[in-house]
Amino acid sequence: MHADAEALYREFVAAELHSLLRTAYLLCGSWHTAEDLVQTTFVALYRAWSRVETWNDPRAYARRTLTNAFLSARRRRASQELLFAELPAASGAGQAAPDESDLVERERQRELLRRLPPRQRAVLVLRYWEDCSVAETAELLGISTGTVKSQTADALCALRRTLAVEAAKEASHD
């Protein structure tokens, strides 16, 4: 790759790394898998950079690659491991310890998201987190716009149902 193109690529990686990691985490629900997915995405982007950089939106390419990598990984159910010299720092290291009730609430929210099937979760993340339109989401996932709408409705319904069940349980405990 030409030096200028490589410099642009590095800039793009630096700018998008954390944003893509967050999206990847929302998609897969595992931090280490998210790191794998993002690395896979950037490696694929590097190969295509000579084409991508001329496009208007390389982020769209990265988002598409990330989504495909997520769905493929789910299909393969492959496990990959990364070897690190040091143990990963604990969540929120160096920050003030969050309140216990916050942790419980966050874990509950994560569990809500985890319970959704992968494609429904992907639809929610792409539409509401990445602000993709129905058509863009459909194109990214390789499904019809009708399916995007129905999957969104199903996902929201499932979330509301779970929340209602939990609320009912809490009320009965009280």
Next chain:
Amino acid sequence: MTDERTEVRSLLDAVSADLPPTRLTVEGICAEARRRRARRWLPTRTRSRSISLPSGRAVLQALALAVAVAALPGLITLALLRDGSGNETSASSGGVSAPVPDVLHPPAAAPRAGGAGPLLQGVLVLDAGVVVELATDHRTLSVTVRVGACHGPLELRAVSRRAAVEITATEDARDLAYSAGCPASLMSETLTARLDQPLGSRPIVDGRTGRAMAILDRLAVRPS
């Protein structure tokens, strides 16, 4: 609709709010991307047999092929074993799904493959401590080796000669696919090969070093 969007977005925001620091770095990603790009020029098993590329890339492909052959003498060993002087049989370890190591840039901390010894250019040196298990049919040979978690598919090849049977354990590191590193752990793996004719009284030697291997004859130790 706006409320729904806000509601879901705040849920997603909360879920991904306090993520741990990542080990991915811009430098690391760029280096990995460059390595992966370089690997694309390495021939795979199928590509090396049928090169039918557009003429514009043919020269580059030929150069890459030459570099790959020079970098992986283990492949040459495989070719030499097929010299027609003996009956070659082989069987792979099978089911190896772990990510494979990068032989050009091996991770420093990860243990590499080795029977009880080091990996030399894709061929395992089977140390004296390794015992070849001879099944009751006197044709099936098994060797248990210890390998790192990220290795290529292993294969045991046996070449029958008049005076001895040569066995060679090789690692096929051509299909490079792993991402960043390997778990620092050793695994035990049993490799098997089958001879065309019973071993008889012939010794089994390591094809790489020529050293005679210890044999555990299952027929001899079979309870009566």
